[in-house]
Amino acid sequence: MKGCAVRVWQMIVGATVDGAFGPKTGLKTIEWKRIHGLEETALVDLATWSKALSDYVVTYGMPDIEAGSYGRSVMFLQAVVGAKADGVFGINTTRKLTAWQREHGLTADGYASTATWNMVFEMLAKNE
Numbered sequence: 469m470k471g472c473a474v475r476v477w478q479m480i481v482g483a484t485v486d487g488a489f490g491p492k493t494g495l496k497t498i499e500w501k502r503i504h505g506l507e508e509t510a511l512v513d514l515a516t517w518s519k520a521l522s523d524y525v526v527t528y529g530m531p532d533i534e535a536g537s538y539g540r541s542v543m544f545l546q547a548v549v550g551a552k553a554d555g556v557f558g559i560n561t562t563r564k565l566t567a568w569q570r571e572h573g574l575t576a577d578g579y580a581s582t583a584t585w586n587m588v589f590e591m592l593a594k595n596e
């Protein structure tokens with residue numbers, strides 16, 4: 469795992485979000501997998517992502533979000549696009565999201581709707 473996938477994973481398991489999958493993230497992963505009934509390893513495989521993302525969507529949803537939005541879904545998106553994950557969708561998040569959308573062939577409008585979320589989940593499923 470690398471880059472934004474690590475940041476998102478760290479957010480999900482409650483590790484420090486720094487983009488580096490080190491020993492502390494590994495321990496948090498094992499703990500998270502134990503709680504969720506998965507094999508207790510530090511490997512974040514497709515089964516682990518499937519469980520994590522389905523639980524996350526059920527709990528928090530993936531609403532359309534834009535500048536002025538706030539909350540856990542914003543924090544999740546910020547971890548994906550490389551913005552400071554503070555849960556407040558401001559100008560920096562807009563810039564980072566617009567660049568991320570452009571990089572992934574989406575309409576670069578700074579608005580996270582279904583197309584953006586679908587690309588996020590596709591990318592995370594590939595551990596990118």
